[in-house]
Amino acid sequence: MFTYDILARQGRARAGLFHTPHGDLETPVFAPVGTQATVKTLTPAQLDELGASLVLANTYHLYLRPGDGLVAEMGGVHEFMQWPHPMLTDSGGFQVFSLSETRKIDDEGVTFKSHIDGSTHRFTPERSIQIQENLGADIIMAFDECSDPNDHAYSRTAMERTHRWAERSLQAHTRADQALFGIIQGGVEPGLRAESSRFIAGLDTPGIAIGGLSVGESKTEMYATLDLIQPLLPEDKPRYLMGVGTPEDLLEGVRRGVDIFDCVLPTRLARHNAAFSPEGRLNLMNASFAHDRRPIDAACTCYTCRTFTRAYLRHLINARELLAGTLLSIHNLHALTQLMKDVRALIRAGTLEAQLPELSKRWENNAERQPSKEAT
Amino acid sequence: MFTYDILARQGRARAGLFHTPHGDLETPVFAPVGTQATVKTLTPAQLDELGASLVLANTYHLYLRPGDGLVAEMGGVHEFMQWPHPMLTDSGGFQVFSLSETRKIDDEGVTFKSHIDGSTHRFTPERSIQIQENLGADIIMAFDECSDPNDHAYSRTAMERTHRWAERSLQAHTRADQALFGIIQGGVEPGLRAESSRFIAGLDTPGIAIGGLSVGESKTEMYATLDLIQPLLPEDKPRYLMGVGTPEDLLEGVRRGVDIFDCVLPTRLARHNAAFSPEGRLNLMNASFAHDRRPIDAACTCYTCRTFTRAYLRHLINARELLAGTLLSIHNLHALTQLMKDVRALIRAGTLEAQLPELSKRWENNAERQPSKEAT
Numbered sequence: 001m002f003t004y005d006i007l008a009r010q011g012r013a014r015a016g017l018f019h020t021p022h023g024d025l026e027t028p029v030f031a032p033v034g035t036q037a038t039v040k041t042l043t044p045a046q047l048d049e050l051g052a053s054l055v056l057a058n059t060y061h062l063y064l065r066p067g068d069g070l071v072a073e074m075g076g077v078h079e080f081m082q083w084p085h086p087m088l089t090d091s092g093g094f095q096v097f098s099l100s101e102t103r104k105i106d107d108e109g110v111t112f113k114s115h116i117d118g119s120t121h122r123f124t125p126e127r128s129i130q131i132q133e134n135l136g137a138d139i140i141m142a143f144d145e146c147s148d149p150n151d152h153a154y155s156r157t158a159m160e161r162t163h164r165w166a167e168r169s170l171q172a173h174t175r176a177d178q179a180l181f182g183i184i185q186g187g188v189e190p191g192l193r194a195e196s197s198r199f200i201a202g203l204d205t206p207g208i209a210i211g212g213l214s215v216g217e218s219k220t221e222m223y224a225t226l227d228l229i230q231p232l233l234p235e236d237k238p239r240y241l242m243g244v245g246t247p248e249d250l251l252e253g254v255r256r257g258v259d260i261f262d263c264v265l266p267t268r269l270a271r272h273n274a275a276f277s278p279e280g281r282l283n284l285m286n287a288s289f290a291h292d293r294r295p296i297d298a299a300c301t302c303y304t305c306r307t308f309t310r311a312y313l314r315h316l317i318n319a320r321e322l323l324a325g326t327l328l329s330i331h332n333l334h335a336l337t338q339l340m341k342d343v344r345a346l347i348r349a350g351t352l353e354a355q356l357p358e359l360s361k362r363w364e365n366n367a368e369r370q371p372s373k374e375a376t
Numbered sequence: 377m378f379t380y381d382i383l384a385r386q387g388r389a390r391a392g393l394f395h396t397p398h399g400d401l402e403t404p405v406f407a408p409v410g411t412q413a414t415v416k417t418l419t420p421a422q423l424d425e426l427g428a429s430l431v432l433a434n435t436y437h438l439y440l441r442p443g444d445g446l447v448a449e450m451g452g453v454h455e456f457m458q459w460p461h462p463m464l465t466d467s468g469g470f471q472v473f474s475l476s477e478t479r480k481i482d483d484e485g486v487t488f489k490s491h492i493d494g495s496t497h498r499f500t501p502e503r504s505i506q507i508q509e510n511l512g513a514d515i516i517m518a519f520d521e522c523s524d525p526n527d528h529a530y531s532r533t534a535m536e537r538t539h540r541w542a543e544r545s546l547q548a549h550t551r552a553d554q555a556l557f558g559i560i561q562g563g564v565e566p567g568l569r570a571e572s573s574r575f576i577a578g579l580d581t582p583g584i585a586i587g588g589l590s591v592g593e594s595k596t597e598m599y600a601t602l603d604l605i606q607p608l609l610p611e612d613k614p615r616y617l618m619g620v621g622t623p624e625d626l627l628e629g630v631r632r633g634v635d636i637f638d639c640v641l642p643t644r645l646a647r648h649n650a651a652f653s654p655e656g657r658l659n660l661m662n663a664s665f666a667h668d669r670r671p672i673d674a675a676c677t678c679y680t681c682r683t684f685t686r687a688y689l690r691h692l693i694n695a696r697e698l699l700a701g702t703l704l705s706i707h708n709l710h711a712l713t714q715l716m717k718d719v720r721a722l723i724r725a726g727t728l729e730a731q732l733p734e735l736s737k738r739w740e741n742n743a744e745r746q747p748s749k750e751a752t
Contacts, residue, residue: 036691036692036695036697037688037691038692038695038697038699040697040698040699041698041699041702042699043679043699043702043703044683045679045683046419061695065691065694065695066666066687066690066691066694066695070666070667070687070691073667074667074669074685074687074688080685080687080688080691081688082683082684082688290442290446291446291449293450303419303421307420307421307458308458309450309456311442311446311450311456312413312450312456312457312458315412315413315441315442315446315456316412316414318441318442319412319414319437319441319442321412321414321416322416322417322698322701323414323416323417323418323419325698326417326419326702327419
């Protein structure tokens with residue numbers, strides 16, 4: 001279990017198969033975010049139809065509500081939300097740092113207040129792993145501390161703590177049917193990133209996560225960091241770039257050897273009336289679409305584009321009908337899952353590098369800079 | 377077109393086929409309400425899967441937003457919302473009387489202000505028909521005035537105006553591919569109801585609607601009114617009881633010769649966390665469902681009941697996830713479409729009367745009294 005077969009390579013990009021208890025995961029892959037054990041506004045049947053394979057759920061949110069004990073009692077998060085394919089949970093660390101107004105970090109763990117009712121809670125590496133074992137996702141994360149990328153001193157402290165917490169997470173982990181990934185930190189400082197990459201790569205884990213990116217640094221810094229990390233990682237483990245992202249960032253990530261991505265962007269944009277398209281990101285609230293008989297993207301094969309005009313979508317938005325969010329979520333998620341499917345085919349055919357300029361052009365102006373990684 | 381074949385009778389109940397340009401409609405039938413050219417939170421694919429056949433859209437709402445001209449330009453309401461099966465529009469009268477804060481009625485028509493932006497508009501029978509021809513539903517309604525059932529003098533005035541407006545609606549109607557129904561009014565006054573039934577039955581229309589019920593009168597008054605109307609109507613036209621309703625009222629309506637029903641109740645209850653069930657109406661927000669592994673109704677075959685536990689639905693509600701409204705809408709609409717399907721089979725088998733006590737018992741306590749007919 002949890003072996004990673006590389007089926008084809010092109011440059012640093014890889015097409016692979018990651019074997020999990022809930023089926024083989026084809027990579028590169030984009031994972032929709034199901035924060036509270038639901039990808040907002042979509043049924044599992046709709047997710048399946050749009051081509052999703054891996055779904056992420058948030059440990060922090062499910063711990064607070066409905067509680068990881070209840071999820072375990074219901075048979076785990078797959079059974080609870082009825083998602084039959086692979087799932088991933090994060091460690092909860094990122095949400096503690098971004099959502100809780102007050103928190104106290106020490107070397108043992110973090111004490112924080114719930115964003116829901118202000119009650120006090122404490123996460124340690126051991127507790128995070130215990131919660132993630134209760135949730136029961138296929139891929140789980142070591143507890144980590146994400147620093148401000150522009151604060152060098154803090155980035156070092158957080159990185160060192162992340163390394164100790166990774167070791168403790170591994171120690172605490174008992175379920176053989178879950179793949180625990182360590183997380184590389186170190187901000188955008190090359191020395192720290194290299195040190196963290198070597199440390200995390202040296203741990204006995206079936207995969208490696210890259211944290212602390214898409215949190216406020218520039219695109220140039222993010223790509224340079226990925227360039228620096230890639231040669232330091234073993235070839236036979238999947239690499240997961242957390243919280244990324246935009247169509248452009250997915251392509252740039254794949255080129256730099258990334259295998260797994262997740263981001264709230266497609267569903268969040270959908271709830272704000274925005275759709276990915278080859279014309280650039282469309283805001284369908286715009287009156288210019290009122291009489292537009294075209295689908296969002298004539299080349300797209302999603303349910304929304306096969307079925308509805310921009311005029312209808314614009315009407316739903318204008319009339320504040322919730323179906324708009326559902327239909328745009330279907331489209332935006334399909335766009336990214338289909339993009340990764342196309343990329344996998346191109347890597348296998350050995351034509352990714354040749355096609356990249358056209359692919360990048362097709363998806364430009366869809367998200368010049370992703371919104372800061374959200375926690376909900 | 378628009379002939380009505382009665383396939384079987386049991387007592388006053390009928391099982392029939394109403395032929396429309398968008399297919400044959402099996403009756404008795406319950407129509408979900410798609411106020412703004414969308415049944416709230418559901419895709420047409422989900423509506424189709426749950427067994428809906430006829431969908432209602434509101435003339436008042438679509439006239440104001442996006443405008444009936446735009447809907448016509450997009451090919452009509454079927455094409456606009458991508459519903460391939462029969463559709464029905466109301467006349468707009470009821471919404472003008474219930475939603476507009478100020479309105480002025482005269483014998484020619486009604487002047488009212490939009491509930492959206494306060495702008496002034498005027499509906500006449502001719503205008504209502506013109507709008508409904510633009511929308512293009514299969515079944516359309518004569519412009520009518522719904523009175524307070526407890527105000528006898530007003531009920532007479534409104535009924536007489538409704539009759540003159542029905543004649544003018546018929547005069548104005550030009551599309552042969554739309555079935556225009558006249559509407560019986562008269563409050564709960566037997567003399568007025570009988571007079572209105574005879575008048576509307578005497579018009580050359582392919583169907584007859586019963587308005588002014590489920591608007592504040594008692595259940596006893598409603599059933600007595602249906603008992604009084606039924607023998608006065610021709611057998612060969614479908615009868616449509618507007619704005620009804622609850623599982624119990626559907627059964628009592630069918631027994632009294634009603635063929636078509638519509639109501640916002642199932643979708644409105646869904647958005648308020650309530651589900652029809654043989655245990656009575658469930659409020660799934662209730663903490664008692666937190667650990668409940670059962671579906672809403674073990675005997676129900678809808679997607680929601682085939683897939684999810686009450687515990688998961690309760691979590692979605694508690695976490696304010698919109699998917700809850702979608703999944704409960706699927707269940708509640710399926711419950712009523714399936715109930716009508718079962719009733720059709722019982723009428724054809726000649727066993728409706730024998731099964732009614734059990735059916736009524738199964739659905740009791742699901743809506744002791746429906747909320748007053750809503751306009752949105």
